[in-house]
Amino acid sequence: MRVLDAAAPAAPAPGEGRRFPFQRRSNARAAAPAVLDPCRTGREAAELEAGLRALVVGQDEAIAQIVNVYQMHLTGLCPPQRPVANLLFLGPTGSGKTRIVEATAETLVGTSRAVIKIDCAEFQHSHEIAKLIGSPPGYLGHRETHPLLSQEVLNQYHTDRVKLSFVLFDEIEKASDALWNLLLGILDKATLTLGDNRKVDFSRAMIFMTSNLGAAEMQSLISPKLGFQAAAGPGPDDGRMEGRIRRSGVEAARRKFTPEFMNRLDKVVVFRPLGEAELRRILDIELGLVQQRVLAASAERAFVFRLTDEAKDALLADGVDIRYGARHLKRSIERMLVQPLSNLIATEQIRGGDLVRVDWDAGTRCLTFLREDEGIPMQAMAELLEPPARAWVRAAAAAPPLPQKAPLARGSRRG
Numbered sequence: 577m578r579v580l581d582a583a584a585p586a587a588p589a590p591g592e593g594r595r596f597p598f599q600r601r602s603n604a605r606a607a608a609p610a611v612l613d614p615c616r617t618g619r620e621a622a623e624l625e626a627g628l629r630a631l632v633v634g635q636d637e638a639i640a641q642i643v644n645v646y647q648m649h650l651t652g653l654c655p656p657q658r659p660v661a662n663l664l665f666l667g668p669t670g671s672g673k674t675r676i677v678e679a680t681a682e683t684l685v686g687t688s689r690a691v692i693k694i695d696c697a698e699f700q701h702s703h704e705i706a707k708l709i710g711s712p713p714g715y716l717g718h719r720e721t722h723p724l725l726s727q728e729v730l731n732q733y734h735t736d737r738v739k740l741s742f743v744l745f746d747e748i749e750k751a752s753d754a755l756w757n758l759l760l761g762i763l764d765k766a767t768l769t770l771g772d773n774r775k776v777d778f779s780r781a782m783i784f785m786t787s788n789l790g791a792a793e794m795q796s797l798i799s800p801k802l803g804f805q806a807a808a809g810p811g812p813d814d815g816r817m818e819g820r821i822r823r824s825g826v827e828a829a830r831r832k833f834t835p836e837f838m839n840r841l842d843k844v845v846v847f848r849p850l851g852e853a854e855l856r857r858i859l860d861i862e863l864g865l866v867q868q869r870v871l872a873a874s875a876e877r878a879f880v881f882r883l884t885d886e887a888k889d890a891l892l893a894d895g896v897d898i899r900y901g902a903r904h905l906k907r908s909i910e911r912m913l914v915q916p917l918s919n920l921i922a923t924e925q926i927r928g929g930d931l932v933r934v935d936w937d938a939g940t941r942c943l944t945f946l947r948e949d950e951g952i953p954m955q956a957m958a959e960l961l962e963p964p965a966r967a968w969v970r971a972a973a974a975a976p977p978l979p980q981k982a983p984l985a986r987g988s989r990r991g
């Protein structure tokens with residue numbers, strides 16, 4: 577027996593045609609128009625943005641581009657048969673071009689190792705291209721070469737939630753013609769043909785390219801601002817200088833690259849040179865990463881260190897060189913902080929559970945190290961840390977101990 581629903585719409589009469597769900601009936605009341613906000617992003621894209629902002633300082637345009645393409649990918653609106661993104665990053669050295677790609681992978685799939693990095697300068701000759709795509713059948717070494725750009729390599733860091741790959745072509749201006757043709761094919765059709773004719777699909781890949789083109793011109797624009805003045809923070813003409821740096825980067829790219837390449841890009845982003853305010857924030861991020869390294873090195877010797885403002889100022893005074901961006905600052909942290917810390921650990925002057933204060937002695941012009949507390953349990957240590965390192969310690973403390981491997985008996989037989 578069929579139960580009939582009187583409220584159900586009648587089947588269309590022959591000839592009346594189908595009514596689409598969004599077609600308004602003539603007698604229905606019009607809904608009040610609602611103003612929609614196209615700038616709001618969904619939860620997952622907002623999480624990516626927050627993750628990138630926590631790791632990358634001062635490169636808002638690049639962050640916005642990555643978040644935009646990710647949002648389009650999530651909603652399925654990316655152009656078909658193209659990579660999820662084709663982005664070219666230009667800008668001064670040490671300004672975060674490579675870091676932002678690593679940070680994207682870290683935030684989305686949990687590790688920066690997911691970035692497949694191709695240093696274009698290393699693939700000049702045809703036998704080097706074989707490292708990327710493998711050699712054709714019959715060639716010597718055909719079976720031994722595992723192409724760097726195979727589908728398996730591309731998919732190896734896919735997670736249940738995120739099925740994206742991250743491919744970085746570094747210093748593309750140094751690419752040979754063979755590599756260049758390969759790159760154009762990927763950017764245009766999202767496919768690559770391997771040496772043995774298998775196809776690799778790049779339609780779930782974000783393609784990032786970096787170039788130092790225009791770096792010399794950018795440098796000459798930045799140079800007059802070197803020294804203490806530059807370290808004093810953004811000046812009134814900073815916006816104008818940024819505009820000039822941007823233009824010189826884009827013009828250099830247009831001079832060097834063919835229109836067919838430029839037309840395949842979704843966006844050219846010129847990274848801003850980092851000023852003192854940005855480097856100060858990067859210092860805090862880097863100190864957090866050193867703290868994580870200390871905690872990851874050994875659970876028994878895990879300790880917490882804290883720097884006074886004077887110690888941070890000293891690291892900045894040594895590490896701020898606008899020409900080299902954050903690279904120089906990282907070198908100062910390694911030399912002035914990490915190396916002395918490793919000596920203190922090796923000589924057991926610092927032991928697990930210690931709280932160490934790092935200060936600056938203006939007389940000797942050295943960082944000083946003082947044990948403020950000792951015997952602090954792991955959980956209590958977490959409370960002394962900044963949020964990212966704190967979450968890390970909590971997770972490490974909660975993780976079950978690694979299973980002990982039973983030693984294999986000598987001469988034992990399997991089966």
Ligand SMILES: Nc1ncnc2c1ncn2[C@@H]1O[C@H](COP(=O)(O)OP(=O)(O)OP(=O)(O)O)[C@@H](O)[C@H]1O
Nearest residue numbers: 631632633668669670671672673674675858902903
């Ligand atoms: N904007 C930034 N935010 C956070 N960290 C940064 C930033 N820029 C640089 N760093 C730090 O400096 C290091 C070097 O930066 P990165 O490798 O991204 O430079 P780059 O712009 O790719 O330079 P190059 O053109 O020389 O390759 C990074 O590993 C990171 O630790």
Ligand SMILES: [Mg+2]
Nearest residue numbers: 673674746786
């Ligand atoms: Mg780089």
